[in-house]
Amino acid sequence: MGGQQRVYRQRIRSTQSLKKIFRAMELIAASRIGKARDRVTAAAPYAKALTRAISAVATHSSVDHPLTTERTDTNRVAVLVVSADRGMAGAYSANAIREAERLRERLIEQGKEVVHYAVGRRAVSYFNFRHREMAGQWTGGSDAPTLETAREIGNTLYEAFVAPAEEGGVSELHIVYTHFSSMVSQEPRVIRMLPLEIVEGVAEPGEDVEPLYDFEPSPEAVLDAALPRYIEIRVYNCLLQSAASELANRQRAMNTAVSNAEDIIRQYTRLANSARQAEITQEISEIVSGADALAAS
Amino acid sequence: MAGALTVDVVAQDRTLWSGTADRVIAPSVEGEIGLLANHEPVLALLRAGTVRVREGSQTHEFAIEQGFVSFDHNVITIGCTPAESDEG
Numbered sequence: 001m002g003g004q005q006r007v008y009r010q011r012i013r014s015t016q017s018l019k020k021i022f023r024a025m026e027l028i029a030a031s032r033i034g035k036a037r038d039r040v041t042a043a044a045p046y047a048k049a050l051t052r053a054i055s056a057v058a059t060h061s062s063v064d065h066p067l068t069t070e071r072t073d074t075n076r077v078a079v080l081v082v083s084a085d086r087g088m089a090g091a092y093s094a095n096a097i098r099e100a101e102r103l104r105e106r107l108i109e110q111g112k113e114v115v116h117y118a119v120g121r122r123a124v125s126y127f128n129f130r131h132r133e134m135a136g137q138w139t140g141g142s143d144a145p146t147l148e149t150a151r152e153i154g155n156t157l158y159e160a161f162v163a164p165a166e167e168g169g170v171s172e173l174h175i176v177y178t179h180f181s182s183m184v185s186q187e188p189r190v191i192r193m194l195p196l197e198i199v200e201g202v203a204e205p206g207e208d209v210e211p212l213y214d215f216e217p218s219p220e221a222v223l224d225a226a227l228p229r230y231i232e233i234r235v236y237n238c239l240l241q242s243a244a245s246e247l248a249n250r251q252r253a254m255n256t257a258v259s260n261a262e263d264i265i266r267q268y269t270r271l272a273n274s275a276r277q278a279e280i281t282q283e284i285s286e287i288v289s290g291a292d293a294l295a296a297s
Numbered sequence: 298m299a300g301a302l303t304v305d306v307v308a309q310d311r312t313l314w315s316g317t318a319d320r321v322i323a324p325s326v327e328g329e330i331g332l333l334a335n336h337e338p339v340l341a342l343l344r345a346g347t348v349r350v351r352e353g354s355q356t357h358e359f360a361i362e363q364g365f366v367s368f369d370h371n372v373i374t375i376g377c378t379p380a381e382s383d384e385g
Contacts, residue, residue, distance in 0.1 A: 045307040049374040053340055053367050147310050213369075216325055216341035225342050226365060229376075233309055 154232030
């Protein structure tokens with residue numbers, strides 16, 4: 001007896017334990033978002049200082065640095081995709097990868113050859129599955145990126161950029177990451193990091209002409225030393241923003257999963273109840289008809 | 298009295314110190330550079346060494362590995378990689 005009931009009860013139990021897991025993941029993501037956002041804020045002053053310094057060099061001296069001029073000797077371009085290590089974050093990784101694919105198509109239309117770099121296991125497995133070569137991949141710690149990882153990625157990209165064409169040098173560098181605009185809105189974005197476009201705002205409104213800096217030791221040396229740092233900090237910023245976005249996405253996805261689990265539990269509870277009721281009704285009618293049959297005989 | 302200089306010492310992932318000071322001494326690649334109020338705008342690379350920020354009788358010291366200092370309208374920004382990067 002009670003076969004149907006048992007099936008329902010079992011489903012309810014398994015859904016309940018899934019719900020607990022989802023709830024835990026939601027809470028973990030929620031508690032980490034704050035920290036991730038703080039890290040984004042903490043990294044901002046350095047990035048601002050460095051950006052200001054670089055644009056000062058670029059505007060005040062007619063330096064013809066390789067990093068600021070377009071390369072014409074190669075049509076290879078690098079694309080760095082930042083994704084998550086784990087799923088369970090809604091469409092977070094899928095969105096970033098889709099944006100990267102769109103960028104790739106656009107670049108190929110322009111007659112460029114795309115070299116992929118991937119951060120996060122999701123992007124790596126995406127490219128592996130499609131048998132696309134990656135020039136570099138970094139996995140692990142996508143929800144709490146360290147400065148060391150950023151430095152490593154920055155160096156790799158910088159080296160690819162300054163390498164001669166025949167050794168796999170690239171002429172442009174794009175990053176696809178997920179911008180964290182607020183807790184409820186994160187969007188995948190593409191930035192072209194290199195060559196630098198010297199438009200980035202230093203122009204504080206109302207400010208008089210930029211001061212004439214005295215460069216020590218020389219503008220070229222300052223630019224040489226500052227640019228790898230700049231790449232590094234931009235990559236770091238992208239990683240941090242993506243991490244915050246990943247966590248926000250995960251929190252939202254898990255929240256939805258919890259309420260779905262609750263819906264399912266409610267539904268199965270109803271089914272189990274009606275199965276029990278049906279069983280009882282059937283037993284009563286069997287007893288009553290049995291008694292009737294005995295009385296009639 | 299409050300110093301005449303506004304100083305920010307920032308590392309890549311955090312702000313190390315910020316406030317006002319009278320004098321900043323930084324190890325530039327061409328030798329120690331001392332910055333007082335109304336210095337001319339300068340942008341210098343730093344080598345490994347110690348950045349000293351003097352504020353009245355107090356001195357704050359930061360050991361750095363490399364970095365840069367920019368001085369502009371009495372605002373000093375020191376972007377650096379701290380030595381022993383894991384000290385925080």
